[in-house]
Amino acid sequence: MKITSFVYSALIGLVASCRSMTPMAAIAAARIARRDTPGRLLLLDRPLFKYGALAMGVGELFGDKMKSAPDRTVFLGLTARVASAGIAGAALAPGGKEKAGAAIAVSTAVPLAYASLAARKKAIEEIGQTRSGLIEDTLIVAIGAAVVFLATRSNRR
Numbered sequence: 001m002k003i004t005s006f007v008y009s010a011l012i013g014l015v016a017s018c019r020s021m022t023p024m025a026a027i028a029a030a031r032i033a034r035r036d037t038p039g040r041l042l043l044l045d046r047p048l049f050k051y052g053a054l055a056m057g058v059g060e061l062f063g064d065k066m067k068s069a070p071d072r073t074v075f076l077g078l079t080a081r082v083a084s085a086g087i088a089g090a091a092l093a094p095g096g097k098e099k100a101g102a103a104i105a106v107s108t109a110v111p112l113a114y115a116s117l118a119a120r121k122k123a124i125e126e127i128g129q130t131r132s133g134l135i136e137d138t139l140i141v142a143i144g145a146a147v148v149f150l151a152t153r154s155n156r157r
Contacts, residue, residue: 001097008038008151009089009101013108015144016085018116019064020077022140023088023105025057026148035152037091039098044087061141064133072113085109092151 012023027037028050044050063069070077085105093101116136123132 001094005094005097006101006104008092008147009104010108011147012088012092012144013085013105014112015140015147016081016088016105016109017112018072018120018136018140019057019060019144020072020080020084021053021057021060022144023084024053026141026144027088027091028053028057029145030148030152034155035149036155037152038095039091039093039101040095041087041091044091061137064137067129072117078110078113081109081113082106088148092148 012026015026016023024044027041028044030037031041031044031050032054044053072078072081085108086102089105090098090102093104120132120136123135126132127135
């Protein structure tokens with residue numbers, strides 16, 4: 001198996017570095033749209049988790065614009081990124097290689113959380129918290145949606 005087989009796992013880790021709940025929300029949306037992930041996915045097939053992930057993804061987009069929002073590199077923020085990247089990275093990995101996909105996604109998400117925080121702080125200085133957050137949201141949600149769409153396949157027959 002080539003390392004390129006895990007490109008979607010790495011890319012979803014990039015998404016998790018900026019928005020911790022977006023990877024699981026994107027996969028939940030794909031499952032609602034009846035798309036199958038290459039890796040085995042049990043958790044987000046349960047309605048409570050599927051719709052909960054969507055709600056948390058939307059809530060995070062609003063919460064990020066608040067002045068009181070903590071940095072993404074605080075303990076709970078990194079913990080959420082590890083969990084979300086791990087679950088999504090496993091789901092987007094080739095079947096039978098879920099653990100490797102999770103590890104690659106987490107290994108991408110954590111260091112990039114620090115890099116993306118530095119970039120976001122610079123953007124806040126330049127254009128403000130709300131505008132920089134909206135721009136980041138647009139980019140990250142679009143990347144997350146594209147990655148999940150490209151990595152999944154329709155199960156409608």
